[in-house]
């Protein structure tokens with residue numbers, strides 16, 4: 293199938309062509325025609341599948357007719373992290389270059405004044421993290437009554453980061469008649485419940501199972517003693533032909549430590565984690581994307597979903613404690629058909645997390661030995677059910693659903709507790725502290741929506757995108 297079969301406008305097709313894309317990815321094939329029809333979408337897709345274009349391309353056409361009013365955005369995209377929000381805005385800029393849509397990015401760590409000015413001028417597309425959006429709403433700087441298209445991206449990540457009560461509140465502030473596009477890399481029961489509350493008769497689309505790893509990434513394990521990790525990492529960096537690499541640590545303090553250690557050993561390296569100020573995070577990321585710096589030591593939150601093409605290697609300095617993070621981490625390489633390599637350093641203490649990862653991806657990871665280093669003695673720890681950290685899908689959803697989302701909404705953590713929690717784990721501090729005492733409102737009532745479903749959000753004229761011929765993907 294070609295992009296021209298999907299019903300997109302000549303302007304958008306030209307922008308796609310200039311991006312160098314030959315054919316739509318499966319999620320684009322399956323989602324774009326339905327988004328253009330005005331259907332709600334429930335998309336199970338990871339980053340790296342072309343998911344962002346699957347909603348930005350048709351949204352550009354949907355929003356091409358009509359004008360935004362001051363402080364009343366016409367569409368809203370909610371993202372869990374600032375980096376993802378910034379990335380989506382780059383996508384709108386790239387694909388919308390032949391349209392004249394206005395856009396605002398509301399993320400923590402950036403100036404309120406600039407964001408308010410953009411809102412005052414009226415925006416077609418508003419991309420926001422939940423905390424900053426609610427802050428501006430509470431200050432009366434924004435009205436959500438004109439939102440016609442809502443995108444909730446990376447819903448499972450929002451759940452992990454404790455943002456769901458905020459998302460529920462935001463959705464409660466939106467018009468009931470709207471189009472909702474909901475994406476999540478995994479679909480645990482809590483996420484499905486949310487989707488049921490937010491979506492109306494959605495078209496369900498799933499591309500590549502949630503836990504699959506790309507065939508283009510070769511994966512290896514290196515057994516090491518706890519004190520040998522840095523030495524092993526240096527050996528890997530020197531032995532393999534590393535063009536550019538992401539090095540993941542589980543804790544922020546280790547991100548700093550590994551960064552400093554590699555610098556001391558003469559490597560071209562920088563680091564990225566949630567405690568850095570936004571301007572520095574952006575600067576570091578740009579430096580890495582542009583090849584100014586070759587290695588980036590980072591944490592999961594900072595690196596989640598980052599669209600950095602051409603990363604040749606991913607190194608797991610630590611085995612991730614959430615098994616699904618392994619899939620996200622190694623998915624940073626081997627993108628868009630290129631090949632990539634992923635190495636994971638494993639100490640005997642990390643065997644349980646490793647076992648959970650193997651169960652999740654459903655295949656073994658080959659072990660290699662490093663020249664000049666003794667492989668660590670493998671413990672006899674059975675690679676069965678992991679405690680807490682890496683768990684099977686079933687136990688993970690059990691862990692998440694220990695407290696239903698509405699209950700979490702009422703028992704909100706205090707800002708201080710959130711900051712303390714953010715310090716211990718890897719949640720950006722401003723995002724964690726932002727929610728404060730907001731109550732979680734129930735999502736729109738289905739009955740109410742069904743009663744009004746015949747009204748036309750785009751007025752009486754049929755927009756051009758509805759008149760273009762479309763081919764629908766099978767399935």
Ligand code: AMP
Pocket residue numbers: 312313314315316317320338339340341342343344345597599601627628
């Ligand atoms: P995403 O899943 O949205 O993070 O996209 C992953 C990467 O795929 C990004 O670098 C996109 O620029 C790229 N991409 C998106 N759509 C296509 C396509 N149809 N063909 C090739 N690359 C694409």
